[in-house]
Amino acid sequence: MPSADYRTLVRANYRRLSQSIQGFSPRREQNYLIAEIGKVLLGHYDNTRRILVAEAGTGIGKSLAYLQAAIPWARLQQKKLIVSTATLALQEQLVDKDLPLFQPHCQPGFRFVLAKGRGRYCCVRRLEALARGDGQFSLFEATHALTAPQQRQLAELWQAWCDNGWPGDRDSWPYPIDDALWQQLQAEPHSCQPQWGHQRCPFHLARAELDKADVIVVNHALLLADLAMGGGVILPEPEQCVYVLDEAHHIAPVAREQGSARLALGPGRRALEQFNKQFAGLHELLGTEGQHQLGQLQQAIQQLIPALTTLGQQFNGALQRQELVPDEQGCLRFAAGELPGFLDEALRVLREDNKVFGRALDRVQGQLAEQLKRQPAKAAVIEAALAALSQQRLRAEQTASLCELMLSPSGPKKTPPARWLEQSRQELTLCATPLAVGHLLEQWCWSRAAAVIMVSATLTALNDFGYFRRAVGLKADDGSHYLRLHSPFDYRSARLIIPPLACDPTDAGFDRLLAEQIPLWLEGQGASLVLFSSYRQMQAAAEALRAKGHSLLVQGEASRQALLQLHKQRCDGNSPSILFGTGSFAEGLDLPGHYLTNLIITKLPFAVPTSPVEQAMAEWITLCGGNPFMQQAMPEASRKLIQACGRLLRTEADHGRIILLDKRLVSRRYGAALLAALPPFTRELP
Structure with missing residues (x-):
């Protein structure tokens, strides 16, 4: 495809779109983003690896930019455009607003559809x-x-x-x-x-509609589930796709979750025992020709149940002898990925027995599918049996994944998975999560896709793409192109205030300080959002403020949609409104204009390394001679702080103030780096 033809199409589409929007005003940053996406797609930077990582600040209009650049190229190349997001809100914006807006003005024309998970x-x-x-x-x-x-x-x-x-x-x-x-x-x-x-x-x-569509909107979980299965199972094969990954900073965590596995020993054993009781019905359905396969399945179950039982007994014995000691939450992490001596052999036995079980399941499932064709009158009961077998197949797949993660060898250049045991109400669950997913993303997508465009308002951490690049498996010299576009908003119209405080969040009196400080910064304000780092701290502050007569809208006490609707009603009625929220309110919350003018952030968003995954990551960085705080905690806190501050200015006309009740930004050495990464607000520092 000649580049001139593509550019002509993009320019003509842009002209028609701009003429259709009343009061349209060109955005320099948006036009630059369209041009850079086009250059990557045309192979100007690397003809063999069309990958762009673009940080585009709030207000640029990145969704319309990538649609204008990517749809014509994908259509001319006869590829599917897959637009993947992390949040439902952005999916709805694309499907209900942006795509219908662009569709009448785009040549070549296109059809779009929203792909949802099977469970919907x-x-x-x-x-x-x-x-x-x-x-x-x-x-x-x-x-x-x-x-x-x-x-x-x-x-x-x-x-x-x-x-x-x-x-x-x-x-x-x-x-x-x-x-x-x-x-x-x-x-x-x-x-x-x-x-x-x-x-x-x-x-x-719904899946049939995907074949007819040119643009498919999905969420990251569904996209990565398909890629993890090799691609082409739910969505088209990666080689036939141009991917736009919006809210791309979520890709690595979602990939990590996709690769995780859990095995509840007691429930898993009981599910097999219950399934074993259903064999009388299966005997009737399969007829004489299926009895051999059914016998193999029953034999496989009778091997698998003892394997699970033995594993549970060995764990219980080690716990009773206090050879294994869980923490207060019932979690026992296997430090450095080292498993107890008995577990290695027990898992190998379980893995082999589970493979036999899985193969036997497949054979019986095939026989039942044949019976369904021969006996349509029994469709309901045969399909119920097939669904029951499918449930067992899911359990077998999860068991296989767990065994592979648990038994994966560790070495000096191999990042071990996080591996741990959870104990709750006398039930034991084995868990494992891969820490490094970059090689998986490279294998699943980057090396196979026709093109990949990754965009977000927050991809850099501490003013650098390195943290994101390492997380998703890209290398500095692999041909991927990087772009950083700042928001067109006037950030100096917003004040960033760090008041002089008596203590910081690491001190015992910080909860009491919040109860004193928050009311001071709410006084005389119309629309306020107060962000907390934990539910416990939010609840304590809410209780203290309500005791002083404040009316609050607190996350968790109603649905997010209901809270925001009530907040907007109060603001529209010129009544003060105060929203309390945690980390999920620090991202994706859109409160433009008079709906938010007073943002209070109670503390820097440092993750407390209490989860087994965070602990394992910190441990691995240390074992490799690194500094977990500087390599993991700081970049992540920087990204989250930028996101939280981004709640204030949502349009070019917005203004207001941000109050950060954490003096570590000015009292600790690392504070300067966090401040330098923030937009250029007008600062009022102690």
Whole structure:
């Protein structure tokens, strides 16, 4: 494709779009971002590795920029554009606002669709069976008695489906669907395969729409789940895709979560025992030709149950002898990835027995699928059996992942996974999480994709891309291009105030100081947001302020949407409104204009290394001769602080103040680096 043709298309699309927007004002930074994305896509920086990492500050309009640059190139190259986000709010913005805005003005034309996880769709077989009280359904799947309100809602859902008034996804139902009811209705992996004849399955109908779409909007979890399976399972294969990863600073943590595994020893054993009791029904369904495979499966179960039992007994014995001592939260981390002596051999046995079980499951599942074709009259009970087998397959896959992570060899150049044991109510759960996921992302996506554009308002930490680059597996000289565009906002219109304080967050009297300081900075203010580093501290401050007569909207006491709606109502009525929130309110919260003019940050967002993953990461950095505080805690705190401060200015006309109740920014040596990374607010320092 000649670059001139592509550039001509982009310019023409931009002209049509700008003419359609009343009062349109060109943004220099947005135009520069469009141009740089175009250069990367055309291979100007590296013809073999089209990867851009772009930090684009608030107000640039990065979503419209990457849509204008990427859609024409993807269409001309006959590739799919996958736009992945971390938050539902950004997905809704893309699907409800940005894509419909650009679509009429774009050449070549395009179709777009939102891809959602399987769990957002109902399984029509389950819906029908529950609505009709089909006893066959419960032969193989656990069901729970429904309350009267749940039964009424179930009847409404079934009737709407029969009348073609509901497409079968949870998000399109006009009212909240009860969680417990939805758990019994939702589609699950390995069930409802298209070859089983479900032309009206909501999940597979939605998946069919993906084939017709040119632009697919997804979340990071769904994208990485597909990539972890090799790509092309849910979404198109990476080689056929141009990826735009918005809110890209979430990619590494989501990849780490995607690679995690857990094995609850007691529940896992009991699930197998319960499954073993269902064999009478399976005997009837499989007929004579399937009895051999069924016998192999039963034998595999009878090997796997003792393997889980032995593992649990060995752990319990070590705990009783105090050879293993969990902390107060019931967590026991295996330091440096070193496993107890008995665990290595027990896991190897479990891994092999689980492989045999998985193969036997596959054979029986194949036989049942054949029976479904031969005996359509028994479709409901056969599909219920297939779904039960699918649940066991999921458990087998999770067990296999756990064993691999636990048994993965460690070496001087290999980052070991975080490995730990959780003890709760006499139940034991083995857990493992990979610490380094960069090589996985390289293998899954970077080395395979047609192009990758990563954007976010916060990709640098301490004014450098190094922290992000290491986290996602990029190298400084691998051909990836980096771009940093500052927000067009006038940051000097906002004041950053660090008051002189008697103590800092490490002192015992800090909670009392917050109870005294926060009311001082709320006095006379209209719209305030107070951000805390922990729920405990937020609750303590809320209790103290309410005792003084303050009316507060506190995270967790109502849904996020309800709190924000009430906050805006108060602001629109010229009444003071005070929002209290924790870390999740420091990102993605959009309160422009008079909805936020007074932002209070109670302390620097340093993560407390209490989780096994954080502890393992710090330990590994230390073992490699590094400094966990400077290499992990500081960059992450810098990024989170910039995000928190970013709640204040959301439009070019916004103004206000930020009060940071943490004197460590001026009293500790590292404070200067954190301050230097912040936007150029007008500073009032002690």
